[in-house]
Amino acid sequence: MIKKMKLSIREGVSIDAINTSKSFFAMRAVLVSLLLFLPVNAVICLTQFERKTSISTLDLWIESCIILQVSAILAMVQRLQYNARAYFQLSLAFSLLLISMLTDLMDELTELNDLYALFAENITFISALVLLLTGFYTWQTHYDLLVKTLEEESTIDPLTKTFNRRYMDSLIESYLTHPPRGTCDMSLMVIDLDNFKRVNDTYGHHIGDIVLQVTAEVINEQTGENDKLARMGGEEFEVVMFNTDEENAVALAESIGKRLSETTIPPVGKVTASIGIATYRNDETLVELRQRADSAMYRAKALGKNRVEIADDRPNFNEPITPFDPNKDDFS
Numbered sequence: 260m261i262k263k264m265k266l267s268i269r270e271g272v273s274i275d276a277i278n279t280s281k282s283f284f285a286m287r288a289v290l291v292s293l294l295l296f297l298p299v300n301a302v303i304c305l306t307q308f309e310r311k312t313s314i315s316t317l318d319l320w321i322e323s324c325i326i327l328q329v330s331a332i333l334a335m336v337q338r339l340q341y342n343a344r345a346y347f348q349l350s351l352a353f354s355l356l357l358i359s360m361l362t363d364l365m366d367e368l369t370e371l372n373d374l375y376a377l378f379a380e381n382i383t384f385i386s387a388l389v390l391l392l393t394g395f396y397t398w399q400t401h402y403d404l405l406v407k408t409l410e411e412e413s414t415i416d417p418l419t420k421t422f423n424r425r426y427m428d429s430l431i432e433s434y435l436t437h438p439p440r441g442t443c444d445m446s447l448m449v450i451d452l453d454n455f456k457r458v459n460d461t462y463g464h465h466i467g468d469i470v471l472q473v474t475a476e477v478i479n480e481q482t483g484e485n486d487k488l489a490r491m492g493g494e495e496f497e498v499v500m501f502n503t504d505e506e507n508a509v510a511l512a513e514s515i516g517k518r519l520s521e522t523t524i525p526p527v528g529k530v531t532a533s534i535g536i537a538t539y540r541n542d543e544t545l546v547e548l549r550q551r552a553d554s555a556m557y558r559a560k561a562l563g564k565n566r567v568e569i570a571d572d573r574p575n576f577n578e579p580i581t582p583f584d585p586n587k588d589d590f591s
């Protein structure tokens with residue numbers, strides 16, 4: 260069952276669950292020993308019933324049914340595997356509830372009306388209720404945390420801690436489906452690091468990862484609250500800029516490119532990026548918008564890298580727009 264959990268829950272959460280597996284086994288041992296008392300108790304009850312018969316058969320049936328139901332719930336609790344504490348508290352709560360009900364049944368059957376038994380029965384019952392409340396609370400808290408973790412993991416790139424492609428797609432799609440009232444420009448920027456393979460080949464994958472992290476930091480420093488950054492995969496990033504026309508998008512792209520080309524990342528030195536910009540046109544789909552931004556980025560690569568290009572039907576689009584420093588090496 261632990262294996263199944265590992266497969267169904269994402270890595271971060273499953274580690275938490277596996278770490279607690281020892282507690283599950285310990286708790287299971289306690290429960291099994293508790294449950295062994297059930298048939299023993301039942302035998303005692305029936306023996307007593309032979310002798311004292313003041314309790315009605317209907318009462319006996321009703322109480323037995325409730326006991327069976329609680330046992331069934333206890334068995335179901337065994338399937339709540341994702342939090343050791345909730346599992347422990349709920350299992351103990353239902354076990355105590357069973358003990359309390361069995362004690363009650365025995366008490367009625369034997370008609371001893373023993374004060375000690377009455378006291379023990381009530382104490383057990385109250386403890387069971389307290390444990391039930393805390394168990395459900397723990398369960399709910401852990402469930403909320405689980406949902407939050409899964410939400411984060413499904414939208415965040417684990418390496419750079421920026422958003423991922425899935426989040427970016429849904430963000431832009433929701434803008435396109437429900438555009439804000441009035442005119443509101445939206446621009447998309449595609450940023451692709453230059454000669455990144457060389458960085459990996461020269462310094463290793465680990466240093467390549469650091470370069471990606473620093474790149475994300477540099478882009479984040481330059482962007483404002485209307486912009487969202489995502490790593491789309493490999494060495495490619497996207498920034499969606501709401502309330503941003505082409506002119507402002509180019510200005511932001513230039514500042515990102517400039518800042519990146521000035522940043523020294525040891526031991527690599529400086530890295531550069533080719534950037535493509537596309538500003539949203541009415542009735543355009545996400546695929547079309549991204550295609551235009553992508554082709555602008557590829558044009559930037561073709562024109563010598565380390566520059567910004569705008570996706571457009573401009574007649575002179577082949578002319579470089581804003582070269583940072585075309586003669587400079589990509590990393591020094």
Ligand SMILES: Nc1nc2c(ncn2[C@@H]2O[C@H](COP(=O)(O)OP(=O)(O)OP(=O)(O)O)[C@@H](O)[C@H]2O)c(=O)[nH]1
Pocket residue numbers: 418451452453454455456457459463464465466467468471492493494560
């Ligand atoms: N370190 C690291 N490298 C990655 C990751 N994802 C992809 N890569 C590497 O990124 C490199 C991309 O290489 P290319 O597509 O040839 O791009 P490039 O070398 O930047 O060439 P240009 O884009 O033309 O400048 C490959 O070596 C991939 O292995 C990652 O998560 N970490």
